[in-house]
Amino acid sequence: MNKTRFPQEAWLAAGFRALTSDGPTAIRVEALARNLGATKGSFYWNFDDLPSFKRRMLEHWRDRVAQEIETISAVDPNRSMRLKLLIAQAAESAPDRFGGRRVEPAMRSWALTDPAALEVVNHVDHIRLAFLAKILGDIGQGDPAVVHLVYGAFIGLTDLAAKGTADIDAALKALLKVVSKP
Numbered sequence: 001m002n003k004t005r006f007p008q009e010a011w012l013a014a015g016f017r018a019l020t021s022d023g024p025t026a027i028r029v030e031a032l033a034r035n036l037g038a039t040k041g042s043f044y045w046n047f048d049d050l051p052s053f054k055r056r057m058l059e060h061w062r063d064r065v066a067q068e069i070e071t072i073s074a075v076d077p078n079r080s081m082r083l084k085l086l087i088a089q090a091a092e093s094a095p096d097r098f099g100g101r102r103v104e105p106a107m108r109s110w111a112l113t114d115p116a117a118l119e120v121v122n123h124v125d126h127i128r129l130a131f132l133a134k135i136l137g138d139i140g141q142g143d144p145a146v147v148h149l150v151y152g153a154f155i156g157l158t159d160l161a162a163k164g165t166a167d168i169d170a171a172l173k174a175l176l177k178v179v180s181k182p
Helices: 008-022 029-036 040-046 050-073 079-091 100-111 115-138 144-162 168-179
Strands: none
Touching: 008 029, 008 040, 008 050, 008 100, 029 040, 050 079, 050 115, 079 115, 079 168, 100 115, 100 144, 115 144, 144 168
């Protein structure tokens, strides 16, 4: 076993890979240490316990989403540019070392069995829906049903893209062409 103290980011990446490959029950200290070639001591150097690690994973995902929205918000308020950036961001996935395309469906799966994960997923949905409502409202499509339709399509498309059966970019562009027509 490697006696190196791995940084938090390495442990978090391992946690997301475990989550996306085998589900939330795969997030276990021994398994993560084995997959990293690390000792459990390295884990406990970074985290108090497994619940604190899971909280940090949830915070990491939530913060990443917030940063994505902040980045798009900071762009010149050109309506079509923000919408294009939003679609491009939606089509991107988390880095592969953090689970890649499978993170979004895995987070939603985790939320089915863990109240803390559900709370974070609900928070992320809330901030994404508010931002999407603002952007769609800016192009004259403020109907809440349309906002939910577009967001629901994104959620479903992330699952299909994780399976390699959908192109999120092309599908969202096609959907937004339909909903943005007068």
